[in-house]
Amino acid sequence: MSRTALVTGAAGFIGFHLARRLLADGWRVVGLDALTDYYDPALKRRRLARLEETAGYAHVTDRIEAPGVLADLMAEHAPEAVLHLAAQAGVRYSLEAPRSYLESNIAGTFELLEAARAHPPAHLLIASTSSVYGANTAMPYAETDRADHQMSFYAASKKATEAMAHSYAHLFGLPVTLFxxxxxxxxxxxxxMALFKFVAAMLEGRPIEVYNRGEMMRDFTYVDDLVEAVARLIPAVPGAQPVCETDSLSPVAPWRVVNIGNAQPVRLGDFIAAVEAALGRPAERTLLPMQPGDVPATWADVTLLDALTGPRRATPLAEGVQAFVDWYLSEYRAGDAGPR
Incomplete structure (x- = not known):
């Protein structure tokens, strides 16, 4: 019989790609997503339609923070792996609507942990973010670095979920990996997201908004590479012994955090140049100051990831940007915000 995985946020960007990968690998996937209107729900519905075309996928539309929803799903389906991608995303939006982060990210993760306590999976895998490194300036970021000075409520909510998961791992023996x-x-x-906004603006003849006047560096990670890493981490259940010197494995719980990045920071100007090359047109830039809660650079140390999963996929930036542009042109009319 097929193994069962529960994927929260299955109609979201990363959750959709992960659910498709698991289905391709032969898993039975139960997806949970509320299809909220943080951004156009039509895009979420188009992702969901792709998933529902695939045998082995079952969908539930509900909120993770609704009491009992996750517990009922886990009692009914007894998933071997639970992959928690549902969350309120976005650094900038957390300045406008912080309560949604409290409800989705903190209360929602609490409901997940309570459900896992009652119906333990073989491995609970939870999405976190590089934003938890906050004000850290020493790079590349390693999982064993202190991460105590988050710069946004989004980052703070994710750091809180890491701590909450550790307490449940310690108290109830739940094996937990956070990414x-x-x-x-x-x-x-x-x-x-920046790439979507850049492509939409350039096709419509509008200037792109470039924060911190372009003095930014990001460890851009192609979604297929990330999903490959997550899939390989499912059997890498935290055990009793560290796998490398920088292993974040807890000394008192089957719990660890793992960076998933490309380990190659890219200047924002070079990223924009890749978009210009893919579209075959120049970008007009509106230079803006740094946004509150943002950081000037990110860079992942992936020593632990490599030790756990072996050699990583690393899609070249130009190839990844071109793949996005090709998808965008197939889904949206140039100069029109609506789908084809």
Missing amino acids: RFFTVYGPWGRPD
Whole structure:
């Protein structure tokens, strides 16, 4: 019989790609997503339609923070792996609507942990973010670095979920791995992400907004590379012994955090140049100051990831940007915000 995985946020950007990968690997996937209106729900519905075309996928539309929803799903389906991608995303939006981060990221993760306590999976895997490194300036970021000075409520909510998960791992023996994602991009990305906004603006003849006057560096990570890493981490259940000197394995719980990045920071100007090359047109830039809560650079140390999963996929930036542009042109009319 097929193994069962529960994927929260299955109609979201990363959750969609992960659910598709698990289905391709022969898993039975139960997806949970509330299809909220943080961005155009039509994009989420188009992702979901792709998933529902695939045998072995079952979907539930509900909120993770609704009491009992996750517990009922885990009692009914007894998933071997639970992959928690559902969250309120976005650094800038957390300045406008912090309560949604409290409800989705903290209360939602609490409901997940309570469900896992009652119906333990073989491995609980939870999405975190590179934003938890906050004000750290020493790079590349290693999982064993202190991460105590978050710069946004989004980052603070994710750091809180790491601590909450550790307490449950310690108290109830739940094996937990948390991923710190670094600037994920690729087809089916969210409209609030830089690449989507750049491509939409350039095709419509509008200037792109460039924060910190372009003096930014990001460890851009192609979504297929990230999903490959997550899939390989499912059997890497935290055990009793560290796998390398920088292993973040807890001394008192089956718990660790793992960076998933490309380990190659890219200047924002070079990223924009890749977009210009893919579209075959120049970008007009509006230079803006740094946004509150943002950081000037990110860079992942992936020593631990490599030790756990072996050699990583590393899609070249130009190839990944071109894949997004090709997808965008197939889904949206140039100069029109609506889908084909």
